[in-house]
Amino acid sequence: MPEGHSVHRIARQFDRNYVGRQVAASSPQGRFVEGAALISGREAVSVRAVGKQMFLEFDGDLWLRVHLGMYGAWDFAGEILVDPTIASANGRMGQTNQRGTDLATASDAPVFDAAVFDAAGENSLSSIGAPRRARGRVRMSEQTRDLVADDETEWPPPVVGQVRLRLLTDVTSADLRGPTACELQSPEEVQATIAKLGPDPLVDDPAEGEERFVATVRRKPTPIGLLLMDQTVVSGIGNVYRAELLYRALLDPHTPGKLVPEQLVREIWRDWTRLLAIGVETGQMMTMDDLDPEAYARAMAHRDDRHWVYHRAGLPCRVCGTAIVLEEMGARKLYWCPSCQK
Incomplete structure (x- = not known):
């Protein structure tokens, strides 16, 4: 999608x-x-x-x-x-x-x-x-x-x-x-349709969008891995960005939203804002940082080289070496590292 x-x-x-x-x-x-x-x-x-x-x-x-x-x-x-x-x-x-x-x-x-x-x-x-x-x-x-x-x-x-x-x-x-x-x-x-959607960093005032996102996540008992895919909570995140945002936050996907520390929820919003801007500019869902020129060129050319965990089921985590887990959450495939994200 x-x-x-x-x-x-x-x-x-x-x-x-x-x-x-x-x-x-x-x-x-x-x-x-x-x-x-x-x-x-x-x-x-x-x-x-x-x-x-x-x-x-x-x-x-x-x-x-x-x-x-x-x-x-x-x-x-x-x-x-x-x-x-x-x-x-x-x-x-x-x-x-x-x-x-x-x-x-x-x-x-x-x-x-x-x-x-x-x-x-x-x-x-x-x-x-x-x-x-x-x-x-x-x-x-x-x-x-x-x-x-x-x-x-x-x-x-x-x-x-x-x-x-x-x-x-x-x-x-x-x-x-x-x-x-x-x-x-x-x-x-149109206004009624948009009113039902969660904040979009490229549409809403970033500060107001952050407050809406934090307030919604922090009152929900729903796992954060489901909340990030809920378009009434935040707009635009799909399967790839969900997995990558959670890994970048080192957050267990099953953590209830209300138990995620407020500062971490804010960091997820700000990270989404940044990754979305990169995606719009490059057309690639680039989620890895600090790559040298050779690694960046390789990532731009091959999707398997531009993500931390997405589509890496069974492969070793790029950081700790633990096998990346694949499970179904919200009827979609979720990739995550059970060692780093705990």
């Missing part, structure tokens, strides 16, 4: 490529025909992400709410203007759970292209959400030439698979597949 950093990256991509433009909408799959008809021909006015949900506003006080869930993805094609605020120092735009786009590698292509993919062929320029295979054309900025896939000759691109919603501008296409939620909302309904 895409975690909070991915949805914020999606929102920024829509901000760069759709806001201020008239949009043609359709539902090739047929499951969102009426909604698409109401959107089509309107101008996209604004976009916002809160946790794992994105809200795209159209003129006439009409909002599109999308929650990708476990299997949803946005596939982009055409000219994709990339928000420079989410390009990392090494040029990488990879999202750790995406399949990449086959882009041309002409000698005059921007140098940026060489770093788009990690070793699994993943990026978030063209597909963000559940793993997809897509093709696209990427324009890194208004000053650079288009980077064009050598087989992209048809516009708009042909529909592939079960596309719930297609949003088209003159030059950019976004196809939505497999979302948990795709619906139109009024401004009041």
Whole structure:
């Protein structure tokens, strides 16, 4: 499931490529025909992400709410203007759970292209959400030439698979597949939806968000490993970030929230704030600190080198050597070290 950093990256991509433009909408799959008809021909006015949900506003006080869930993805094609605020120092735009786009590698292509993919062929320029295979054309900025896939000759691109919603501008296409939620909302309904969500460090005032988070966790008897996945407690944390935040806090996942020391709860919030910002910038759920340049490059290229415990069941803890435990908590896989986290 895409975690909070991915949805914020999606929102920024829509901000760069759709806001201020008239949009043609359709539902090739047929499951969102009426909604698409109401959107089509309107101008996209604004976009916002809160946790794992994105809200795209159209003129006439009409909002599109999308929650990708476990299997949803946005596939982009055409000219994709990339928000420079989410390009990392090494040029990488990879999202750790995406399949990449086959882009041309002409000698005059921007140098940026060489770093788009990690070793699994993943990026978030063209597909963000559940793993997809897509093709696209990427324009890194208004000053650079288009980077064009050598087989992209048809516009708009042909529909592939079960596309719930297609949003088209003159030059950019976004196809939505497999979302948990795709619906139109009024401004009041949007506010009601957001009001049910826990604080998001990139949306809420950080200090106010911290106080909300601390107050909620400290009154709950629920295990902290479940609370971090509860979107009414805190927005955006998924399975990867849950495991990594708990390890970084050296905290047993089964500890009731009300028994976690207040200062430690505050440290978890601040750590989440930091990791979320890194994830938005790099597109990678990088959770290891103080890596030398070689180790950092290796971690950026291989997901198995960028986490402390996630996806390391049975392997030795990177610190103490104890085998990492895998168990089910909240119907999701939880990875943790029983020696360090006690």
